[in-house]
Amino acid sequence: MNTYRFHVHGMHCKSCSVLIENDLKESVGVRNLHVNYEKKELDVSGDFGGIAPEKIAELFTKKIEQHGYSVSLEKERRAKAKLSDFNLAIPFALAFMAAFILLQKTGIVSFGASGTMTLGTVFIIGLIASVSTCMAVVGGLLLSMSATYAKEGQGLRPQAMFHIGRLISFFILGGVIGALGTAFQLSGTAHLLIGVVIAFIMIILGLNLLDVPFVEKLQLTLPAGLSKKVFRHAKGSQVFAPFLLGAATFFLPCGFTQSMQLYSLTTGSYLNGAMTMLVFALGTLPVLSLLSFGSVSINKSKYAGVFFKTVGIVVIAFALYNFLNTLVVAGIIAPVFSF
């Protein structure tokens, strides 16, 4: 009987420890197994027939890597080289924001389209919307979500679910608008509320990406008992949450989205309205996919730390920008930005 202590990588919430315990406790030789979330440690005892601990770590990793976790004898690597990441992340974030501001100043939103609307025009409007100030809301939210999932080591699935959710909801709800002939419009109070909530979520996710210890303690974690129940039934959190978020972007405040919704209602039929909104969402897809799938691909590279910190800063800046704009619309403060 041997006892070993391993370090666990990729845990982001209390339920992860439950998931890992469930996946590993059936392994050959294991008698007793416990994962400590706070310390990111795994204690295991059992009869492993003289296998070297490195080999055990490998075997364990194989079983749980599909969920983005790994096990090793060494401590977490990311603890090192933390602050130095900011040397690159800060200039990168500044450059990105400067590029974004310059893009707005080129007047890209004032493109000249011909009078009649075709699906081709709608697609181009989608393309433009995805690089406009709408980016600060939908793009910022997506970026914070994608980078968070990527940092947890999750694969393409949650990212893909977000886009699928977005496309499906734009098609279905666009059709509803077209058929009913009434547009969805936020009241002033709802706008303020949504704006504040989104800004709050983005700031939390942004701070999370900066990888600073005190935020990890703030993280809203499910009680372990509840997590146990949830995880026994479904590993669905990687599927439904991003899908719903993607679907909900239909209602996010973005001028272009709302203009398209207004146009859809004039089309007067389910199919035309649905097609208009779907093609618009397809137009925004290239830039939005770049944001989400870029996060996944960069996660494996050695610049991951720099990337996530850059994204963290950008997301926080976007969140503040959205928050100030929300206050402007509510008439609480005078307009501050005007690109």
Add this chain to the structure above:
Amino acid sequence: MTKSTILSIIVAVGIIGLALWFSGSSGKGGAEVGALNTTINGDKQYIDIVAKGGYSPKVINAKAGIPLVVKMNTANTFDCSAFVVIPSINYRGTLQKDGTTEIPIPAQPAGTTLRGSCGMGMYGFAINFI
């Protein structure tokens, strides 16, 4: 720990400040302070504003004490500027995609400044009553 957090927040605020400075310096179509740029016709005054990727002119100097009609002109306006909000007079409206939409504004005392913005707050305009 907190060193990096504080640093990042400072940078984020710095970026916002930069954006402010950038956007503040662009007074495209802004009227000279003090000069009326409305047209008085009968007992009302009128101003034409182009709404597309922002508002132009952004600063309107109107005469105090007589009603103002803001004529918002659009041509294929799909962006935020198609949604106009003027909080202090409780105005929330949607402009038609092409054409002119009139926003009636009641007479205001001298010294009042009405601030409007687009529906999501990124573009703004101001009306000074003098």
